Amino acid sequence: MKAVVLGSGGWGTALALVLCDNGHNVTLWSHNPAKAARMQETRENPLLKGVPLPEALRITGDLDCLEGAELVVCASPSFAVRETGKKAAPYLTPQTVLVTVSKGIERDTNLRMSQILQETVQYKCKVAALSGPSHAEEVGLRLPTGCVSACPDRAAARFVQDAFMNDCFRIYTSYDIIGVELAAALKNVIALSCGICSGLGFQDNTKALLMTRAMAEITRLGEQLGGTRRTFGGLAGMGDLIVTCTSMHSRNNRAGILIGQGKGVKEAMEEVGAVVEGYYAAESIHQLAERENIEMPISHCAYEILYQGKKPKDVVLELMTRAKKDELLETTWL
Ligand SMILES: NC(=O)c1ccc[n+]([C@@H]2O[C@H](COP(=O)([O-])OP(=O)(O)OC[C@H]3O[C@@H](n4cnc5c(N)ncnc54)[C@H](O)[C@@H]3O)[C@@H](O)[C@H]2O)c1
Secondary structure (H helix, E strand, C coil), X not given: CEEEEECCCHHHHHHHHXXXXXXXXXXXXXXXXXXXXXXXXXXXXXXXXXXXXXXXXXXXCCHHHHCCCCEEEECCCHHHXXXXXXXXXXXXXXXXXXXXXXXXXXXXXXCEHHHHHHHHCCCCCEEEEEEXXXXXXXXXXXXXXXXXXXXXXXXXXXXXXXXXXXXXEEEEEECCHHHHHHHHHHHHHHHHHHHHHHHCCCCHHHHHHHHHHHHHHHHHHHHHCCCCHHHHHCHHHHHHHHHHHCCCCCHHHHHHHHHHCCCCHHHHHHHHCCCCHHHHHHHHHHHHHHHHCCCCHHHHHHHHHHHHCCCHHHHHHHHHCCCCCCCCCCCCCC
């Protein structure tokens, strides 16, 4: 099958390798032609150190590579998904399956990535989302990993499953693209918050408390926006929350640690040196939670630290001294 991966960052490159391993005819497109030429020559992506790129993988900055592609993967950072979708649109046909693997919510519109892509391609083809606990560095090393291919169209979800699945990359299908995409975007803010806890010197108890209560609030918002509750306990939800909150591969976690240690927000993001999607998602979540009238105390506190200059220590005290609650809000006592 002819497949094109748009975006030659760590994740786009790792997914291109999976598709190559599975015997597909794969092209990796970079928006930066000089970078494409360098990778084509060195057969390496500096973001995936020690992982050679196979000769069969073509790397280019030319969008003509999209001609006739059956599978197109959009692996741009979330802020560039609309731009990438617009560039790709003229090449896509109703037979193409377009897959978003970016984790975020668009600033200003608060749209999910698949919604942006559907808009840019004018609903011409099927759009699926692939998400789950999956660090590019580990997928590049072919370490066992699992993700979810989500699309309301079952055949498209299965098409993506078939394209990517192999003995070290296990793919489940789901109809719940809303839940899968929201879980992926919302958890980045929690990874940042978890990092802040580590930076403040808090340990395992605090992080477990934060992750569990964060999952409760993410699920509340996700359900309100049309996601299925069980998705948030699955790979794209709890799975991805665990992996981003506990790993130094996560930029959100790393940025949070620096902020917890006392660095300014801008300074921390510069030091991480790559897109910290949780920073942008925090603003969208704040707006969505207000619009939908959903209580999201942890995400709200992250917003106060990131956008309103509140001190992490003060915010933690605020969270710990909130009014007493039942854990299971939805249930009644027997
Ligand atoms: N890295 C991972 O392990 C991982 C895993 C799952 C999902 N994701 C998601 O995949 C997306 C991409 O992440 P990544 O880690 O590959 O990012 P990255 O930071 O490694 O790479 C981003 C790439 O985007 C390119 N880029 C910058 N501006 C652009 C523009 N205007 N148009 C098109 N491309 C542009 C950069 O050149 C770079 O190659 C993100 O949404 C991320 O959340 C990443």
